[in-house]
Amino acid sequence: MEAFLVSTGAVLLGEIGDKTMLLALVLATRFRKPAAVIAGIFVATLFNHALAGLVGGWLRAVIPAGYLPWLVAASFIAVGLWTLVPDKLDEDEAKPRGNGGAFLVTVVAFFLAEMGDKTQIVTTLLAARFDSLPAVVAGTTTGMLLADVPVVFIGMALAAKLPMKAIRITAATLFIALGVTTVIFRHSLGA
Template structure:
């Protein structure tokens, strides 16, 4: 349960103001009245993307010694804390899905999948799966839930809430949580997991 809750909270916080949340706003504006289809597309893209990222994280734990893994994860979480403080912009390649003739669902799946490639929430999923070795399903379910918590309101409420969410404060909170997780990992808080 801890893996699910930590994964959900970290990704939901990190996703506020992220390029995929901005993409959710754009898709909602482009495909008015299709919120359910857009949300389904976000879910599909996130599940596929984060399942692959989580599998990579689990595989990494089988390759590295516990000491190296602990240092790598600890420093990785601290790097995620710093990265969370950098504002995102939507990349051009994630905006072009509508020109491919894929419809609302296909456009959303392709755009979100591409937007998540190398994104901080995908990399966080790799790190969380490595940190909570043996809890791959809980991590993927948690990171997916975090994405949905952040992006469904963006789709449903559109730009009306964009100006009301204190993005810098939320990013600051997420950065603190990532940093604390990194420091705790470096100090050996993961010993009970064999890290």
């Protein structure tokens, strides 16, 4: 039980203000299908954190620590620039026909967003600390849901009031700022 509770608390605290909270907000406003977005967050987190517990040590050995901040910064800037490009699909095509589109997009987006994220690293460390990988993964997944599910519902409430262009520009600005901040912070450390 300790592994579950510690894992839940660590990820809940670590997730507050994280980029995946922004992602939950954007997906909720984009698809307006909270059940599909929440299910996607659950599945992506479960798989991502299970992998983190199993192969986290291997990833740290493969990717030199000096390169990771640069890769993260470049990814943030790329996502920010990509976010500025509006969808070119017709309105009917842009809306998923069922929950499958919103679910699949959320699974892929959350899985990728969690790669190398602090909650994935915390999951790796917790899995090394506690003997019960299932308790750690259940706890970290619960912490992620406790942090992000309210954001999905906030996004739903805001979707009717905020224009998508403003949301897209705000999200792009935040991602680019995260990337630039990562580069500046990395440079200030002299590495």
